[in-house]
Every structure is written in structure tokens, then in C-alpha cells.
Amino acid sequence: MSGHAVPVDFSGHMLDLDEDEDLEVFSKNTSLADGGPMPNSPSSLVNQYRLEEEEEQPGADAKDFFITVDNPESHVTAIETFIMYRVVTKTTRSEFDSSEYEVRRRYQDFLWLRGRLEESHPTLIVHPLPEKFVMKGMVERFNDGFIETRRKALHRFLNKISEHPVLSYSQHFKVFLTAQELTSHRKQGPGFLSRMGETVRAVANSVRGLRSRPEEFSVMQEYVDHFSTKICSVDKVTQRIIKEQREYLDELRQYGPTYTQWAELEEDLAEPLKGVADCVERCSQETEEQIQQLSEVLVPALHEYVLCAETLKAVMRRRDNIQAEFEAKNEALASRKADQDALQEEVDGLAERVEVANTTLKEDWSRWQKAMRTDLRSALISTTEKNVDYYEKCLAVWESFLLSLRVEPSGQENGDGAS
Amino acid sequence: MMMADSGSSEEVAVIGNTDITSTESENNIINTMVERGTALLKKMEINVAEAEKRTGKNTVNMQETYTVYLIETRPVEAVPEGGTPAAPDMLWRRYSEFELLRTYLLVTYPFIVIPPLPEKRAEFVWHKLSADNLDPDFVERRRVGLENFLLRVASHPLLSNDKIFFLFLTEEKGWRDAVLETGFQDKVDSRLKSLSAMFRVKNPDKRFTALKQYSDELNAVISQLLRVRAKVADRLYGVYKVHGNYGRVFSEWSAIEKEMGDGLQSAGHHMDTYAASIDDILEEEEHYADQLKEYLFYTDAVRSVCKKHELLQYELEMVAQDLAYKKQQREELATGTVRVFSLKGMTSKLFGQESQEQRESRLAALEQSIQEGEETVKEKNAECQEFVRTAWKDIERFKEQKDQDLREALISYAIMQISMCKKGIQVWSNAKECFNKM
Numbered sequence: 081m082s083g084h085a086v087p088v089d090f091s092g093h094m095l096d097l098d099e100d101e102d103l104e105v106f107s108k109n110t111s112l113a114d115g116g117p118m119p120n121s122p123s124s125l126v127n128q129y130r131l132e133e134e135e136e137q138p139g140a141d142a143k144d145f146f147i148t149v150d151n152p153e154s155h156v157t158a159i160e161t162f163i164m165y166r167v168v169t170k171t172t173r174s175e176f177d178s179s180e181y182e183v184r185r186r187y188q189d190f191l192w193l194r195g196r197l198e199e200s201h202p203t204l205i206v207h208p209l210p211e212k213f214v215m216k217g218m219v220e221r222f223n224d225g226f227i228e229t230r231r232k233a234l235h236r237f238l239n240k241i242s243e244h245p246v247l248s249y250s251q252h253f254k255v256f257l258t259a260q261e262l263t264s265h266r267k268q269g270p271g272f273l274s275r276m277g278e279t280v281r282a283v284a285n286s287v288r289g290l291r292s293r294p295e296e297f298s299v300m301q302e303y304v305d306h307f308s309t310k311i312c313s314v315d316k317v318t319q320r321i322i323k324e325q326r327e328y329l330d331e332l333r334q335y336g337p338t339y340t341q342w343a344e345l346e347e348d349l350a351e352p353l354k355g356v357a358d359c360v361e362r363c364s365q366e367t368e369e370q371i372q373q374l375s376e377v378l379v380p381a382l383h384e385y386v387l388c389a390e391t392l393k394a395v396m397r398r399r400d401n402i403q404a405e406f407e408a409k410n411e412a413l414a415s416r417k418a419d420q421d422a423l424q425e426e427v428d429g430l431a432e433r434v435e436v437a438n439t440t441l442k443e444d445w446s447r448w449q450k451a452m453r454t455d456l457r458s459a460l461i462s463t464t465e466k467n468v469d470y471y472e473k474c475l476a477v478w479e480s481f482l483l484s485l486r487v488e489p490s491g492q493e494n495g496d497g498a499s
Numbered sequence: 500m501m502m503a504d505s506g507s508s509e510e511v512a513v514i515g516n517t518d519i520t521s522t523e524s525e526n527n528i529i530n531t532m533v534e535r536g537t538a539l540l541k542k543m544e545i546n547v548a549e550a551e552k553r554t555g556k557n558t559v560n561m562q563e564t565y566t567v568y569l570i571e572t573r574p575v576e577a578v579p580e581g582g583t584p585a586a587p588d589m590l591w592r593r594y595s596e597f598e599l600l601r602t603y604l605l606v607t608y609p610f611i612v613i614p615p616l617p618e619k620r621a622e623f624v625w626h627k628l629s630a631d632n633l634d635p636d637f638v639e640r641r642r643v644g645l646e647n648f649l650l651r652v653a654s655h656p657l658l659s660n661d662k663i664f665f666l667f668l669t670e671e672k673g674w675r676d677a678v679l680e681t682g683f684q685d686k687v688d689s690r691l692k693s694l695s696a697m698f699r700v701k702n703p704d705k706r707f708t709a710l711k712q713y714s715d716e717l718n719a720v721i722s723q724l725l726r727v728r729a730k731v732a733d734r735l736y737g738v739y740k741v742h743g744n745y746g747r748v749f750s751e752w753s754a755i756e757k758e759m760g761d762g763l764q765s766a767g768h769h770m771d772t773y774a775a776s777i778d779d780i781l782e783e784e785e786h787y788a789d790q791l792k793e794y795l796f797y798t799d800a801v802r803s804v805c806k807k808h809e810l811l812q813y814e815l816e817m818v819a820q821d822l823a824y825k826k827q828q829r830e831e832l833a834t835g836t837v838r839v840f841s842l843k844g845m846t847s848k849l850f851g852q853e854s855q856e857q858r859e860s861r862l863a864a865l866e867q868s869i870q871e872g873e874e875t876v877k878e879k880n881a882e883c884q885e886f887v888r889t890a891w892k893d894i895e896r897f898k899e900q901k902d903q904d905l906r907e908a909l910i911s912y913a914i915m916q917i918s919m920c921k922k923g924i925q926v927w928s929n930a931k932e933c934f935n936k937m
Contacts, residue, residue: 303755310752317744324741328734335727342720345713348902352909359913453759457937460766464931471923478916485910 145242146170147257149235152227155186162186165231167238169257175249181258187212189256190234192266196252197241202398203441204247205448207240208387209233232380245447246440290400291407294438300445301396308389315382318374325371329364336360355481363474373466381459385452392448395441402437406430537659544573544587545653545668547646550638551591566638567591568645572668590671594619597645599678600667604658605800606683609807610890611658612897614651615796617644623722623788625729625736625781636782640789647793657893688810700813704887710894711805718798721791728788732781743774762937769930776926780919787915790908794901801897804890811886815879822872829865832858 151166169181190209197206210233238257241247255265293301339357343350409430413423549569557563571587597616604613621637649668652658663681666674749767753760 306755307752310748310755313748314745314752317741317748320744321738321741324734324737328731328738331727331731331734335724335731338720338724338727342717342724345716345720346902349905352906356909356912359916453937457759457762457934460934460937461931464927464934467927468924468931471920471927475917475920475924478913478920482910482913482917485906 143243144172145239145248147235147238147242149231149238152231153184162188163227165234167257171257175254176258178258183257183260183262185256185262187230187234189262189266190237192262193241193252193256194237197247197250198394200250200252201246201440202402203395203437204244204444205388205391205395205441206247207237208384208391209237211387229380233384236384240451246444290404293400293403296442297396297399297438304389304392304396308386308393311382311385311389315379315386318379318382322371322374322379325367325374329367329371332360332364332367336364352485355484359477359481362477366470366473370466370470373463377466378459378463381455385456388448388452399437399441402430403434406434537654537656539653539659539665540575540650542575543668544571544575545646545649546571547642547649548589550642553593565593566641567593568642570649570668588669590669592667592671594641594645596667596675597648599675600664601648603663603678603681603683604652604661605803606686607661607663607681608658610804610886611655611893612797612800612804613658614648614655615793615800616648617641617789618792618796623725623729623792625733640785644789644793656896688807699816700809701816703812704808706891707805707808707887711802714798714801714805718795718802721795721798725788725791725795728784728791732784736777736781739777740774742770746771746774759937762933762935765936766930766933769926769933773923773926773930776922780915780922783915783918784912787908787912790904794905797897797901801894804894808883808886808890811879811883815876815883818872818875818879822869822876825865825869825872829862829869832862832865 146169148168149165150168152163153166155162155164164184164186167181167183167185171179171181187209194206194209197204210230241250241253247253256262259265336357339353339360343353343357346353406427409423409427413420413427416423547568548571550566551569552564553567554562554564569589569591571589573587574585576585594616601613601616604611617640621634652661652664658664663674663678666677670677746767749763749770753763753767756763
């Protein structure tokens with residue numbers, strides 16, 4: 081993308097803020113005003129962040145992206161079969177030449193985008209993608225339910241990125257949304273090799289270990305570990321509830337018809353028996369809807385945050401690595417006599433890098449926490465609402481049954497009591 | 500607790516207004532059930548108050564543990580102002596004694612649909628409930644069932660006047676002897692007899708055939724219903740209990756959260772409440788299952804009546820057939836024609852005709868036999884007709900009782916469901932409030 085040769089140590093790229101298009105524009109408000117890129121020093125970046133935080137009130141007027149992912153279509157080639165999704169973008173951002181775009185993307189393209197975003201912003205919390213494949217259950221890749229679940233998650237992913245004050249300005253993001261043909265872009269830029277380099281260094285650093293992690297990040301780490309366990313548990317409990325509900329529904333479906341069978345043997349009793357059969361049938365339908373809500377709203381929301389927890393762990397690791405690298409070079413500086421100046425410069429650069437990493441993480445962390453709270457609260461509230469609705473509907477069903485027998489819901493019979 | 504019984508016989512005096520029409524009288528039966536009732540119930544209150552474990556030696560001189568039930572009877576009389584009601588008479592009975600009473604009633608009143616006893620062993624159990632006979636919940640439900648049985652008998656127009664029943668309620672020690680003294684055991688139809696009746700009745704009464712079929716079908720459908728209900732209960736239990744895990748996890752999660760902590764914690768408590776609520780809900784439903792079970796067992800009683808009718812019909816056909824045969828023999832003897840092959844006929848052909856004297860004496864014996872036979876047929880016929888009359892009357896009474904009781908049971912089931920829904924609405928609304936505060 082930038083046309084540079086790709087060095088193995090890509091940390092140099094991080095320093096060359098001019099050349100890293102991802103950090104081109106920071107504040108959406110100011111960029112809209114004058115349309116040009118802002119100064120790129122880390123401190124101004126930090127300042128921009130602070131501005132963002134204070135005015136964070138995502139209302140409809142602050143939203144400048146409307147992205148949808150839909151229309152999954154099967155593509156068959158000689159080598160493989162895969163699904164292409166339609167991505168439609170409507171935007172008011174001035175960096176975009178047009179206000180509307182429509183492209184087709186496959187899952188691999190999303191993976192690419194996310195990879196590039198993480199690379200460019202190692203300590204930002206990039207929203208996770210739905211998993212490559214489902215581990216449990218024999219779900220085929222082209223099962224309708226699976227595709228729909230994935231489509232929704234991809235949709236959420238792009239919207240999350242578009243709402244991010246830094247990531248939404250990424251050049252990769254823009255390319256993803258606008259380029260008709262993505263394959264040529266995917267081949268350029270730091271990719272596999274740089275990731276390899278990162279992994280090697282990460283291993284080396286973890287072996288050496290961290291001198292001292294700042295207190296706030298230790299606290300964060302601890303939180304992340306606990307959160308990860310808890311959110312996984314909530315996810316598991318929810319899946320278990322769905323399983324039990326399904327088995328309950330299966331039995332209900334046998335129960336109702338038995339009352340109908342009985343009604344066929346009776347005369348005077350036929351009416352109340354059929355009434356009960358009817359009630360059970362309708363409650364079964366409500367149970368089905370309840371299960372649907374859990375599967376389509378709560379589970380995806382929880383699952384997303386299960387994946388988020390893994391992302392958080394990775395972000396914490398990367399931050400640690402950045403700090404470790406600096407510490408390593410710093411130590412080397414202290415012991416070496418020769419090349420003091422060159423080393424000093426390198427160490428200074430790494431120190432700044434640590435500073436940037438920590439700051440961006442802190443800012444993004446509080447942003448993430450707010451988002452997590454909002455998302456999970458909304459999903460949980462939606463579930464409770466559905467459950468209240470379920471019981472209200474069932475209540476109405478049984479009450480109308482009683483009324484049809486001319487009985488008050490309290491149990492008193494109306495009228496003469498003659499049946 | 501007394502179950503509805505609309506039965507009344509013409510013998511029971513109408514309280515109060517005596518110049519009401521039959522339809523009004525009918526309505527009165529339904530509205531003033533408690534006021535009418537049988538003579539017995541007018542005199543005494545019956546209840547099975549308690550259950551207790553006993554150990555003792557059984558018939559083969561081995562130690563066994565069994566449960567006894569306390570039957571209390573109390574005279575029905577107005578309690579004076581500021582006075583205390585009279586102390587009840589009490590005695591203890593075990594289940595086997597109830598069984599003996601019931602067998603006596605079955606034999607003595609074969610044309611009556613005898614109320615059933617609660618089950619001997621717990622059946623149609625869903626997993627959490629114990630199938631153990633000594634389990635306190637089972638014993639409690641059986642106590643209720645036994646009380647129900649006594650009240651059913653006590654409110655039956657005919658059974659309530661039975662002396663042995665009265666002694667069962669009042670005479671702890673001497674009762675067993677009294678029952679055995681009635682000699683009812685001699686009247687027990689042999690298995691063989693009733694089995695053969697099944698295959699040989701030529702002219703079954705269509706009403707009884709239909710009734711037997713209905714009773715069999717009812718038995719099958721109620722069994723099925725109880726089976727499925729138990730499975731449904733089991734599954735519902737699972738759903739509710741799993742929510743208890745939310746309680747635990749939310750509580751643990753709340754510990755690491757700042758703003759979300761309180762909301763999560765209190766939501767977790769509501770989840771615990773939700774999970775716990777299923778125990779009471781399902782316990783109440785057991786009562787509904789017991790009501791269904793009573794009628795499941797009632798189908799056996801109905802079946803007994805049908806079989807008794809079949810047996811009587813069979814016996815009638817047998818004696819009628821026997822009479823017809825004898826008459827035919829007489830005819831042959833009188834006219835000298837041998838229409839039917841008989842050994843006597845053959846031997847007389849082979850060894851010579853018998854003498855006039857011999858023939859006349861045989862004829863006389865036959866006449867006697869025929870006369871006796873005709874008496875027997877008349878008696879048997881009358882017995883059959885009387886049986887049909889009294890049985891059908893009781894069956895009509897039973898049908899009305901059944902329709903009323905089961906209708907009420909279905910209504911109370913609906914009320915239970917409504918109550919469950921209301922609890923659900925409460926809990927989930929509360930949880931929503933907690934999440935709102937997150």
C-alpha cells in the first residue's frame with residue numbers, strides 16, 4: 081500500500097507516522113472541517129483521544145457510517161466453494177470519494193482486514209470476527225443457520241469498526257469498503273512475514289519476562305482473566321438452558337395431543353379437555369419463540385464477548401511485548417560502551433512506542449468497557465423482556481380458557497354452575 | 500378435603516323446601532352438596548389425620564415396618580358459643596385393612612362402582628420424586644388419598660349405610676373378625692368362572708359392552724397422560740434449575756465489575772428465586788396427577804361391574820340353555836322320537852326298549868328338573884335384571900361425578916398454570932429492573 085519495502089522489524093513503521101496511513105487522521109470532527117490530515121506526533125494523537133472521550137455520546141447525528149452486510153451467495157470455482165457477502169456502505173466522510181459503495185466480500189477478506197487493523201494498532205481492541213468454523217456439532221459451512229449467524233456477526237464487526245474513533249479512519253478499512261477487487265490490495269503491505277517476526281519476538285520476550293508491569297495493566301490483566309472465565313460460563317449456562325428448553329418443548333408436543341385423544345372419548349368433558357389441549361399447544365408455540373430469542377439475541381451477544389475476551393488477552397500480550405522489547409534494548413544500552421548514540425536513539429524510540437501503546441490501550445479500554453456494558457445489558461434486558469412476554473402470553477391463554485368455561489380466574493364458577 | 504359428589508338417592512330427605520320441581524331439585528343437588536350428602540355424613544365428620552411408622556411381626560413372624568393411618572371421626576353438631584368441639588374418636592388402620600374393606604365392598608356390592616384406593620406403590624414418577632413407599636411425601640399423598648376414599652364411600656347413597664364400613668371407622672379391634680364373619684370371601688367369583696364368561700356370552704348388553712370399551716380406552720389415555728405429564732414435569736424442572744447457575748455466575752462476575760456489579764448481583768438473586776420456585780409448582784401439580792390417578796383406578800372399578808354383568812349374563816344363558824335341553828329331552832321322551840343322539844337312546848335301541856314304567860319315572864324326574872330349572876331361570880333372570888337396573892343407576896351417578904370432578908381438576912390445573920405464569924412475570928420483571936441499573 082505504501083509502496084515501501086517491508087522490513088522484518090516493522091516497529092520502524094510504527095515510528096514513521098507520516099508513512100503509516102492508518103494514523104493519518106484522528107479526530108473526525110476536525111478532519112471534516114478542513115479535510116486535511118492532522119499532525120502526527122504521538123502527543124497530539126493522545127490529545128485527540130482525550131477530545132474523543134469527552135464528547136462521546138454516540139447519537140444518530142454522530143454516526144457517519146451506515147454499513148450493511150447481507151445477501152450471502154454461494155460462489156463455485158474449480159478449486160473451492162465459498163460464500164460472498166454484499167457489503168453496502170453509506171458514508172458522509174470526506175475521505176470517501178463517493179457517499180455510497182457496494183462491494184462483495186468473502187470471510188477471508190474480513191480476516192485480512194482485521195489482521196491489518198491489529199497489526200497497525202497492536203494495542204487497540206479490535207472487535208472479533210465470528211469463528212472460522214463451528215467446533216461442536218456437525219454444522220456444515222453452508223447450513224443456512226450458520227451462514228445467517230455469521231452474516232450477522234460480520235455485520236456487527238464492520239459496524240463496530242466504523243464506530244471506532246481510530247480504526248474507522250484506517251486506510252485498510254476504506255479499501256475494504258470501497259475496492260471492487262480486494263485481492264490486489266491483500267497482497268501488498270506487511271503481512272505474513274511481519275507477523276512471523278512478531279511471533280518470534282513475542283516468544284523471545286515471554287521467555288525473558290517483563291520487569292515490572294505498571295499497576296494499572298496488572299489490574300487490567302486480572303480483570304481480563306476473570307472476565308474471560310465468567311463470560312464463558314454465562315455463555316455455557318445459556319446454551320444449556322436452550323438445550324433444556326428444547327427437550328421441554330419436545331415433551332409438550334406429546335402432552336397436548338393426549339388431551340385431544342381423551343376428548344374424543346368424552347361428551348361433557350370434551351370441551352374442557354380440548355380447551356386444555358389448545359392451551360398447551362399455544363404455550364408450546366410461545367416456548368419456541370422464547371428459544372429463538374435466546375439463540376438469536378443472547379447467545380450471539382455473549383459469544384461475541386467470549387471472543388472479545390480472547391482479543392483482550394492478545395492485546396495485553398502485545399502491550400507486554402512492546403514494553404519487554406524496550407526493556408531489552410534499554411538493558412543493552414546500559415551494558416554496551418560502543419554505539420551509545422545509535423542505541424540511545426533506538427531506545428528513545430522504543431520508549432515512545434511504549435508510551436503510545438499504553439495510552440492507546442488505556443483509552444480504548446475504557447471505551448471497550450462502556451461498549452461491553454451497553455451491549456450485554458441490552459442483550460440481557462431483551463431476554464428478560466422476552467421471558468416476561470412469554471409468561472404474559474401464556475397467562476392470557478389459560479385465563480381465556482377459564483373464561484370460556486364461565487369460570488372466574490379465582491376459581492369461582494359463574495352463573496348457575498351448571499356445566 | 501371432600502371431592503364433589505352429586506349422588507343422592509330418593510331416600511335422602513330434602514332439607515327445607517319440599518315442594519320444588521325435579522329440575523330445581525337437580526340444581527339444588529349441585530349447589531348445596533354439603534347440605535345434602537348422606538345420612539352418615541350428616542352425622543359424622545371423617546378425616547385421616549396422620550400417618551405413623553410402626554414395626555411389628557407379620558404373618559410369617561418376621562419384623563416389618565409399615566405405616567398406619569389415624570382415622571378421626573367426630574359427630575357433626577353445632578358447637579355452643581364459646582365452647583370447644585367434642586374430641587374426635589380415633590383409631591389406627593394400615594393400608595392392608597383398607598384393602599380388605601374395599602374387597603368386601605367389591606364382593607358385597609358388585610353392581611356399584613366402588614371408589615378406588617390410592618396407589619400401593621408410586622407410579623408415573625418424575626425423577627425428582629421418590630418412588631419409595633416410606634418417603635414422607637408419598638405417605639402424605641397417600642394419607643390424602645385414603646381420606647378421599649373414605650369420604651367417597653361415606654357420600655355414596657348405598658355404601659354409606661353399610662355396617663362393616665361403619666365398624667371400620669369406629670371399631671379398631673373387632674373389625675377384622677366382623678368382616679370375616681360376613682363370609683364375603685365365599686362370594687368371591689372364581690377366576691375361572693369370570694374368565695370363561697368373557698368368551699361365551701351370546702347376547703351381551705350393548706350398553707355394558709360400550710361401557711367396558713370406554714373404560715378400557717379411558718384407562719389407556721389417562722395412563723398415557725400421566726406418563727407424558729411426568730416427563731414434562733421432569734423437563735420443566737431442568738429448565739428452571741439450570742437458571743440457578745446464572746445466579747452463581749452473575750454473583751461471581753459482579754465481583755470484578757464496578758458499574759455493573761450491583762445490577763448483576765441482584766439479578767443473580769432473582770435467578771436463584773426463579774430456580775427455587777419450580778419445587779412448589781411441581782408439588783402442586785402432583786395433586787392434579789393424583790386426581791387423574793383416582794379416575795385411572797376408577798376405570799378398574801367400572802371394568803369390574805361390567806365383568807360381573809358378563810358373568811351373570813353368562814350364568815343366565817347357561818341355565819337357560821340347560822332348561823332348553825331338558826325340555827327337548829322331555830319332548831323326545833313323551834313322543835318317543837329320538838331327535839337328538841343320546842346314549843340312552845342308543846342303548847335302548849341296542850338292548851331293547853325300556854318299559855312303560857321306566858319311561859314314566861324318567862319323565863317325572865325330568866318334569867321335576869324342568870320345574871326347578873324354570874325357577875332357576877326366573878331367579879337368574881330377575882337377578883340379572885336387578886343387577887342391570889342398579890348397576891346402570893350407579894353408573895349414571897358415577898358418570899356425573901366423573902365429569903364434574905375432572906372438570907374441576909382441569910380448572911384447578913389451569914389456575915396452577917396461571918399462578919406459575921404470574922410468578923414468572925414477577926421474577927423476570929425484577930431481573931429486568933436489575934439489568935436496567937447495570
